[in-house]
Amino acid sequence: MKQCTIAFIGGGNMARSLIGGLISNQFTAENIHVSDANTEALDNLASRYNVKTFTDNLAAIADADVIILAVKPQQLQSVIRQIAPAWQQDKLLISIAAGIRLNDISRWLDFEGAAIVRAMPNTPSLVQAGATALCANDYVTSAQHELAESMLRAVGLALWISDEKQMDAVTALSGSGPAYFFLVLEALQTAGMELGLPEETARLLALETSFGAAKMALESDESACVLRQRVTSPGGTTERALDVFEQGDLRGLFKQALTAAAQRADELAEQLGQDYD
Ligand SMILES: NC(=O)C1=CN([C@@H]2O[C@H](COP(=O)(O)OP(=O)(O)OC[C@H]3O[C@@H](n4cnc5c(N)ncnc54)[C@H](OP(=O)(O)O)[C@@H]3O)[C@@H](O)[C@H]2O)C=CC1
Numbered sequence: 001m002k003q004c005t006i007a008f009i010g011g012g013n014m015a016r017s018l019i020g021g022l023i024s025n026q027f028t029a030e031n032i033h034v035s036d037a038n039t040e041a042l043d044n045l046a047s048r049y050n051v052k053t054f055t056d057n058l059a060a061i062a063d064a065d066v067i068i069l070a071v072k073p074q075q076l077q078s079v080i081r082q083i084a085p086a087w088q089q090d091k092l093l094i095s096i097a098a099g100i101r102l103n104d105i106s107r108w109l110d111f112e113g114a115a116i117v118r119a120m121p122n123t124p125s126l127v128q129a130g131a132t133a134l135c136a137n138d139y140v141t142s143a144q145h146e147l148a149e150s151m152l153r154a155v156g157l158a159l160w161i162s163d164e165k166q167m168d169a170v171t172a173l174s175g176s177g178p179a180y181f182f183l184v185l186e187a188l189q190t191a192g193m194e195l196g197l198p199e200e201t202a203r204l205l206a207l208e209t210s211f212g213a214a215k216m217a218l219e220s221d222e223s224a225c226v227l228r229q230r231v232t233s234p235g236g237t238t239e240r241a242l243d244v245f246e247q248g249d250l251r252g253l254f255k256q257a258l259t260a261a262a263q264r265a266d267e268l269a270e271q272l273g274q275d276y277d
């Protein structure tokens, strides 16, 4: 990846995952600036990753090529308005905030021709197993497209979407998605323990099973449906368990959950910004 200077505004959970993943993938720490209101978060990042830290957002972005906005959606407008007077044509702005749309970001930045990308990464970026979707406004050059993609590809899968409206679905699926799998892990471990397994045994079996299933699905030409059927012997144990999931409408629950997450992203955009033009 071309070494540019990246400034993160907001050094919380998601920024930490991206920074950790970039540094593990040979990105130079001194080319990473992080600015945050919380000095404890900054000290942790500096001692762990040796990145340059700032409490002044304008100082953090001064000589940065790419600025990644990693503050909560509710803080996005004030941060953008704060950095707007220092904006320069050759900088690339990447927002990872849930919901908030390119048009609103552009309006708040108020800089003719500003190159802006919306990205929705997820926390497994920390271990280079992230999944990110990106969309760009019309001012993003092909070099900036490549730069944004290569940065996010350094921490996992990076996919472009052409219709920004799909970003809320992406947020519901892969942005929030790691939490769903962590919930499943917790539930598997607890159920295993309730069936008599020691805690550590249940934890390890749940973890390796999840990892194995994902790795197998990734490496296989077969669909998840076919792979599931291969585990399910007629009249066997899996069939009984899957019947319980189907009776409890697990698929319907996932649909409701993702719909609720996507609606929340849309709500955030409505509350904090404006509608699509
Ligand atoms: N967490 C995740 O899995 C994902 C999150 N996102 C998006 O990433 C963004 C950040 O989320 P997350 O990392 O979880 O949130 P965090 O709250 O963990 O991180 C945000 C950080 O920004 C700091 N901050 C607040 N105001 C300012 C400011 N004016 N200038 C600089 N820093 C400031 C906060 O400090 P303080 O705590 O003191 O307010 C906090 O440390 C959100 O918009 C979210 O939608 C996207 C994909 C996945």
Ligand SMILES: O=C(O)[C@@H]1CCC=N1
Residues within 6 Å of the ligand: 098, 171, 175, 176
């Ligand atoms: O929960 C949230 O709002 C953020 C966005 C996607 C994951 N975390």
